[in-house]
Amino acid sequence: MSQNPLRELPRVDRVLARPEVARAAAELGAPVVTALVRAEIEEARREILAGARLTAPTVEEAAEAVGRRAAALVAGRTRRVLNATGVFLHTNLGRAPLSEPAQRALAESASGYASLEMDLETGKRGGRAAFAEAALVALTGAEAALVVNNCAAAVLLVLASVAAGGRVLVSRGELVEIGGSFRVPDILRESGAELREVGTTNRTRVADYARALDEAPAHAILRVHQGNFRMTGFVERPALSDLAELARERGVLLVKDLGGGALVDLSELGEGGASRGFSGEPTAAACIRAGADLVCFSGDKVLGGPQAGIVVGKRALVDRARRHPLARALRLGRLPLVALEATLASYLRGSLDDVPVLAAILRPLDEVAARAERWAVALRARGVEVAVVETEVEMGGGALADRHLASRAIALRPPGGADALAAALRRGSPAIVGRVEEGALLLDARTLLAGEDNLLVDAVLAALGAVR
Ligand SMILES: *Cc1c(COP(=O)(O)O)cnc(C)c1O
Numbered sequence: 001m002s003q004n005p006l007r008e009l010p011r012v013d014r015v016l017a018r019p020e021v022a023r024a025a026a027e028l029g030a031p032v033v034t035a036l037v038r039a040e041i042e043e044a045r046r047e048i049l050a051g052a053r054l055t056a057p058t059v060e061e062a063a064e065a066v067g068r069r070a071a072a073l074v075a076g077r078t079r080r081v082l083n084a085t086g087v088f089l090h091t092n093l094g095r096a097p098l099s100e101p102a103q104r105a106l107a108e109s110a111s112g113y114a115s116l117e118m119d120l121e122t123g124k125r126g127g128r129a130a131f132a133e134a135a136l137v138a139l140t141g142a143e144a145a146l147v148v149n150n151c152a153a154a155v156l157l158v159l160a161s162v163a164a165g166g167r168v169l170v171s172r173g174e175l176v177e178i179g180g181s182f183r184v185p186d187i188l189r190e191s192g193a194e195l196r197e198v199g200t201t202n203r204t205r206v207a208d209y210a211r212a213l214d215e216a217p218a219h220a221i222l223r224v225h226q227g228n229f230r231m232t233g234f235v236e237r238p239a240l241s242d243l244a245e246l247a248r249e250r251g252v253l254l255v256k257d258l259g260g261g262a263l264v265d266l267s268e269l270g271e272g273g274a275s276r277g278f279s280g281e282p283t284a285a286a287c288i289r290a291g292a293d294l295v296c297f298s299g300d301k302v303l304g305g306p307q308a309g310i311v312v313g314k315r316a317l318v319d320r321a322r323r324h325p326l327a328r329a330l331r332l333g334r335l336p337l338v339a340l341e342a343t344l345a346s347y348l349r350g351s352l353d354d355v356p357v358l359a360a361i362l363r364p365l366d367e368v369a370a371r372a373e374r375w376a377v378a379l380r381a382r383g384v385e386v387a388v389v390e391t392e393v394e395m396g397g398g399a400l401a402d403r404h405l406a407s408r409a410i411a412l413r414p415p416g417g418a419d420a421l422a423a424a425l426r427r428g429s430p431a432i433v434g435r436v437e438e439g440a441l442l443l444d445a446r447t448l449l450a451g452e453d454n455l456l457v458d459a460v461l462a463a464l465g466a467v468r
Pocket residue numbers: 150151152153178179182224225226227228257258259260297298299308309397398399
């Protein structure tokens with residue numbers, strides 16, 4: 001061995017020639033893998049210079065490390081996941097799964113061109129999203145509709161187009177953070193409007209809004225749906241209709257950030273009140289009826305469609321949003337648009353069972369229980385110890401924070417520990433995500449989609465083999 005380990009650092013081409021590195025290059029391409037090799041050698045060089053390592057890695061060691069780097073890169077790709085978490089609209093798992101009609105529309109549109117902005121009758125330029133907007137008008141009773149990239153974009157666009165340069169009143173109880181980086185005060189500032197806080201964190205009355213309007217003029221009142229948290233105890237908020245009356249009297253606009261945005265009243269669905277656990281999610285139509293001028297909501301929450309942001313309301317105001325320069329930057333892509341159209345078509349036809357989120361909510365508990373039993377029977381037949389337990393599922397996605405629906409899950413307590421099994425299932429293909437509670441891994445039978453049962457049972461057997 002030479003005195004200077006820097007001279008012993010492996011050559012890039014030698015590492016690239018190793019079989020595991022060549023395999024990675026076949027998958028990721030030579031430029032990416034060459035960069036990984038360089039990074040690995042560079043790191044060894046820095047460690048030697050810093051005195052953190054005394055010898056250079058061998059070619060084999062460097063190749064192994066590059067293999068790990070390549071595997072980590074591949075693992076970062078979005079992969080299919082079976083949702084056994086007990087949360088329907090898991091934001092980290094892409095929220096709503098799409099209906100079969102939406103999947104077909106996606107596949108068809110993705111494989112060719114589409115009449116996205118062409119009127120095929122005339123061959124001239126046509127309106128983008130005309131069908132989705134007409135469907136939303138029919139389903140909400142609003143005068144007009146507009147679709148954009150997500151609800152955060154919808155709120156930003158609406159405020160920028162109707163309130164920029166003016167004041168917007170928001171209750172202190174609604175200056176909230178919703179799902180990661182959506183903070184109401186930040187969105188307001190970015191829209192160019194000035195925030196005027198009203199009332200207190202726990203209690204805000206119509207009189208508080210009225211006093212704020214006496215003190216200084218404003219363009220709008222923004223009302224934010226408290227979907228992802230619940231305040232209880234000494235709390236008070238005006239009814240939306242009372243706020244609408246004040247807004248009308250004072251000549252200011254009432255904008256509702258509804259977030260979830262059901263298109264149908266969940267409390268009226270299902271036999272025997274199957275969805276009663278989820279009643280209370282306000283519909284977009286109810287907000288329009290209550291007198292909101294503009295209502296914003298998500299396409300991939302309770303609606304059960306793709307990521308999208310929807311604006312419904314007064315025609316003149318929706319058109320102002322449509323003409324705003326930001327509308328182009330925030331517009332919805334072709335693929336989510338065709339999936340949204342197909343989802344809305346299911347609502348128009350009344351085929352709510354098409355929409356997986358609604359179907360899962362409406363599934364009677366005894367069916368869910370029978371499903372969990374079937375998994376347990378299949379696993380016990382293979383010698384796995386498993387119990388069926390009572391659980392509650394939640395909506396997720398910033399909706400109905402305190403509402404739960406009864407469900408059943410299988411509970412696994414493997415000798416290697418529930419966390420190890422959960423990790424092995426997450427690494428599988430498809431990955432399965434459950435939840436660990438009190439030392440048991442729970443896999444929920446209500447949130448798993450139809451047709452995924454065999455995949456789940458097989459994956460559990462494979463993962464148990466890996467962690468035993
Ligand atoms: C979820 C939510 C949003 C953000 O919706 P995205 O579609 O994720 O942008 C905004 N406001 C409320 C009240 C929400 O619940």
